[in-house]
Amino acid sequence: MSVQANKELVRRFYETIEQENYGALKDFCHEDFVFYPQVDTPFPGVDGLVQSEKKNFDAFPGFKM
Numbered sequence: 001m002s003v004q005a006n007k008e009l010v011r012r013f014y015e016t017i018e019q020e021n022y023g024a025l026k027d028f029c030h031e032d033f034v035f036y037p038q039v040d041t042p043f044p045g046v047d048g049l050v051q052s053e054k055k056n057f058d059a060f061p062g063f064k065m
Contacts, residue, residue: 014065020057022050 001009013028026046034042035049043052056063 017053018063018065020054022054025049 009028013025016024016028029046029049031045033046033049034044035052036042037052043049
């Protein structure tokens with residue numbers, strides 16, 4: 001994958017989160033994915049990522065990354 005393709009993939013990933021399109025996040029993450037918003041706080045799977053990011057949007061409507 002080229003550098004440009006990687007940049008586009010990351011852009012789409014963050015756009016998907018900003019749009020709160022949580023169902024589409026599974027297309028970006030491996031089934032063994034673990035999200036670490038803090039070093040000692042693992043959120044397993046895409047559901048963990050959604051749980052963590054949804055808190056931002058619930059607390060700050062219109063939140064942008």
